[in-house]
Amino acid sequence: MRTSLRLFVVACLVVPVASLHAQISIQLSDFQKVFYVGDTMSVSIATDTFANVGQVGGPNLYDFSSMNFMNGGTLPVVFGSSLPRTASRFPNDTVLDMGNEEQALTLTNQGMFDIGKVKIESDTSYDYVHRSPQETMFRFPVSFGSNYTETITTYDTSFVNGVVVSSGGGPEDWVGIVDGYGTLKLPGGATYQCLRVLKTETTCSTCTDDKDINFLTLGGPIVIISSDHTQADTGAIRINSLEVLQPRLLTSVQAFDALPTSFALRQNYPNPFNPSTRVDFEIPVRGFVTLEVFDILGRKVATLAHEELAAGSYERTFDASYLPSGVYFDRLEEGTFIKTSKLMLLK
Numbered sequence: 001m002r003t004s005l006r007l008f009v010v011a012c013l014v015v016p017v018a019s020l021h022a023q024i025s026i027q028l029s030d031f032q033k034v035f036y037v038g039d040t041m042s043v044s045i046a047t048d049t050f051a052n053v054g055q056v057g058g059p060n061l062y063d064f065s066s067m068n069f070m071n072g073g074t075l076p077v078v079f080g081s082s083l084p085r086t087a088s089r090f091p092n093d094t095v096l097d098m099g100n101e102e103q104a105l106t107l108t109n110q111g112m113f114d115i116g117k118v119k120i121e122s123d124t125s126y127d128y129v130h131r132s133p134q135e136t137m138f139r140f141p142v143s144f145g146s147n148y149t150e151t152i153t154t155y156d157t158s159f160v161n162g163v164v165v166s167s168g169g170g171p172e173d174w175v176g177i178v179d180g181y182g183t184l185k186l187p188g189g190a191t192y193q194c195l196r197v198l199k200t201e202t203t204c205s206t207c208t209d210d211k212d213i214n215f216l217t218l219g220g221p222i223v224i225i226s227s228d229h230t231q232a233d234t235g236a237i238r239i240n241s242l243e244v245l246q247p248r249l250l251t252s253v254q255a256f257d258a259l260p261t262s263f264a265l266r267q268n269y270p271n272p273f274n275p276s277t278r279v280d281f282e283i284p285v286r287g288f289v290t291l292e293v294f295d296i297l298g299r300k301v302a303t304l305a306h307e308e309l310a311a312g313s314y315e316r317t318f319d320a321s322y323l324p325s326g327v328y329f330d331r332l333e334e335g336t337f338i339k340t341s342k343l344m345l346l347k
Helices: 001-005 028-032
Strands: 038-048 051-054 058-061 069-079 092-098 101-107 111-120 125-139 147-160 165-187 193-203 211-214 222-227 236-238 239-248 275-281 286-297 300-311 312-319 326-334 335-347
Touching: 028 038, 028 101, 038 165, 038 300, 069 239, 069 275, 069 312, 111 193, 275 286, 275 300
Parallel strands: 058 165
Antiparallel strands: 038 069, 038 239, 051 236, 069 092, 092 101, 101 111, 111 125, 125 147, 147 165, 165 193, 193 211, 211 222, 222 239, 275 312, 286 300, 286 326, 326 335
């Protein structure tokens, strides 16, 4: 999830309505109240391919309330020492555990910085990424008009069974500027005072994810938008992804949960997998749902759901540790709706 590397680029703070259009400034102490080891970030992912990223300056209304979202799961915030592969490289750093990736960050008086990550392909195959110097997520105080430029070098080394099989990387030039402020509006009508930050990589003319226009909330949701240099900086643009992160332990702001508008069975992740994978599905109305897994001969090998469920987004884990490698199929049924997708188990 590349966007998670940039998710701390812009900060929004919930404030009383009376000061709704005031410019804000985020300090280290503000951020530590909602981002800390032991918290869990809930993720909602937009299914739209276009988003209106708003304007520079302010005050502006950054309105994402009409967009469609699905449940993207959760991201635990832990110490690197608690994760086997991360412990050897980032033991004392804060890590976002994304399942297939473990993102290492450090928080100092100067700002939040991206140290690197571990990209997990399988039990025996993974990559270590580290950055020198550390890549800026944002610098304190985060306030309208602040900006920075930096050159970092990213190193990417792949391992299979503990042996290096490839290595690469190179320099990157990044420019970041807090270029807008105003009100962030999300599905359900919740609003938050915010800052907008534009962050671009200036060294890559062919990259497809070298522009971020983000709205990170400290006291509420964090909006993470990934796009590329071919898109405008303002207005309606084509996006690669838009995610909203909500601190799970936050109790002082209104969360939102956009209901699905249609049935959907998402591709399992990761795929291929070993030995377990996650299957996400959505139902727009209450109904009796069956989610089963079959082998290539049509024999049922697992039942992941067989129950009445309310409208919403759901996830189930398929543990195939007792099954041989091969192709499997999951099938979602509710009333007349039937959807099947292919899963690949590699041991």
